Amino acid sequence: MPPMVPVPVTVLTGFLGSGKTTLLNRLLRDPSVRDTAVIVNEFGEVGIDHLLVETGGEGVIELSDGCICCTVRGDLVDTLADLVDRVQTGRLAALRRVVIETTGLADPTPILASLMAHPVLVQHFSLDAVVTLVDAATGVATLRERNEARRQVACADRIVVTKADLEPETAELRALIARLNPRAPVLAVAEVGPDALFGCGLVDARTRQADLSRWLGEDLSCTHDHAHHHHAGSHDGHGHAHGHAHGGVGSFSLQHEAPIALADIEAFLDLLRDRQGSSLLRMKAVVRLREDEARPLVLHGVRTYLHPPVRLPAWPEGVARGSRLVLIGDGLDETLVRDLFAAFTGTPVSDAPDRAALLDNPLALASRGF
Numbered sequence: 001m002p003p004m005v006p007v008p009v010t011v012l013t014g015f016l017g018s019g020k021t022t023l024l025n026r027l028l029r030d031p032s033v034r035d036t037a038v039i040v041n042e043f044g045e046v047g048i049d050h051l052l053v054e055t056g057g058e059g060v061i062e063l064s065d066g067c068i069c070c071t072v073r074g075d076l077v078d079t080l081a082d083l084v085d086r087v088q089t090g091r092l093a094a095l096r097r098v099v100i101e102t103t104g105l106a107d108p109t110p111i112l113a114s115l116m117a118h119p120v121l122v123q124h125f126s127l128d129a130v131v132t133l134v135d136a137a138t139g140v141a142t143l144r145e146r147n148e149a150r151r152q153v154a155c156a157d158r159i160v161v162t163k164a165d166l167e168p169e170t171a172e173l174r175a176l177i178a179r180l181n182p183r184a185p186v187l188a189v190a191e192v193g194p195d196a197l198f199g200c201g202l203v204d205a206r207t208r209q210a211d212l213s214r215w216l217g218e219d220l221s222c223t224h225d226h227a228h229h230h231h232a233g234s235h236d237g238h239g240h241a242h243g244h245a246h247g248g249v250g251s252f253s254l255q256h257e258a259p260i261a262l263a264d265i266e267a268f269l270d271l272l273r274d275r276q277g278s279s280l281l282r283m284k285a286v287v288r289l290r291e292d293e294a295r296p297l298v299l300h301g302v303r304t305y306l307h308p309p310v311r312l313p314a315w316p317e318g319v320a321r322g323s324r325l326v327l328i329g330d331g332l333d334e335t336l337v338r339d340l341f342a343a344f345t346g347t348p349v350s351d352a353p354d355r356a357a358l359l360d361n362p363l364a365l366a367s368r369g370f
């Protein structure tokens with residue numbers, strides 16, 4: 001049986017779309033980062049991240065039904081306990097570290113509490129650090145508007161600013177971060193390698209303990225509203241949809257099996273941003289393109305910013321070749337978004353303008369509140 005040296009755990013957090021998966025993928029390619037278990041949790045009922053985290057399957061554990069910080073908290077404990085079991089029974093090589101990639105809406109404090117207060121887990125795992133990503137392009141607006149984002153920054157041991165290549169980090173963003181967390185070093189993502197993130201240790205273990213008790217004292221349970229709503233089936237008739245509400249934030253997915261023309265998906269996204277941009281927080285999509293069905297198109301939107309699309313070389317094994325879009329927003333009008341999507345994917349929906357009518361007059365949905 002391997003000696004009981006606690007395995008360091010890094011909690012990688014940051015608001016929706018801040019670049020967690022991108023950074024993790026880059027770090028995991030470094031040979032020094034072998035024997036790392038990655039626990040991925042995402043918000044939205046149709047898991048897309050597990051398609052995009054490149055560890056070759058075995059190491060990725062997706063907790064798909066909610067956030068680690070709230071509904072999946074029990075599962076996080078079970079997952080970590082299962083890792084211990086797999087290592088002890090020789091089914092998994094001894095782990096050097098665990099990385100938990102939280103959802104962009106996770107409040108990290110309950111996760112820290114699970115790790116630091118659980119009588120069995122503390123024997124096997126030790127919290128290495130909380131690393132919080134802040135997106136330079138949308139960070140100021142996000143930190144102003146979203147309590148989850150502020151809490152993520154407040155409890156970080158390391159802060160990593162991403163996307164400064166898109167928009168240079170402003171003094172305003174620096175000041176906001178410093179006000180929320182004057183202790184944690186702030187690094188630019190370009191200068192971050194495994195050494196800067198792993199094994200960096202807590203900023204101050206004593207302060208963290210104090211902070212943690214203060215945060216938990218404030219709010220022992222998750223700050224979010226745990227309401228879940230289920231739909232019997234999606235409006236487009238292409239599979240099951242399960243909405244997930246997180247405070248005022250909700251998510252739903254759109255699915256379509258048949259290939260979609262690039263021009264149609266572009267037109268859909270243009271109208272989506274135009275009509276629902278102020279409610280949109282995040283969009284992730286894997287699209288089966290009519291022009292090239294073998295290579296799925298991956299799209300990422302963060303608020304109204306649409307990142308350059310990426311083509312995967314092939315569909316990952318065991319994954320159905322259909323398009324999936326996950327939308328996360330605060331006050332998104334699901335019915336209208338579904339109607340719009342149906343119009344561009346040629347799925348008939350009664351009572352909604354069709355594709356031709358929308359292209360002819362994009363305001364055709366205006367009368368319905370778009």
Ligand SMILES: Nc1nc2c(ncn2[C@@H]2O[C@H](COP(=O)(O)OP(=O)(O)OP(=O)(O)O)[C@@H](O)[C@H]2O)c(=O)[nH]1
Binds near residue numbers: 308
């Ligand atoms: N230009 C630029 N794009 C970036 C950078 N980091 C991430 N991105 C892009 O931002 C988009 C979102 O990145 P992800 O890594 O999926 O973000 P995430 O934090 O994992 O997103 P969630 O899982 O929704 O919380 C993708 O299109 C990335 O390619 C960066 O430093 N510069």
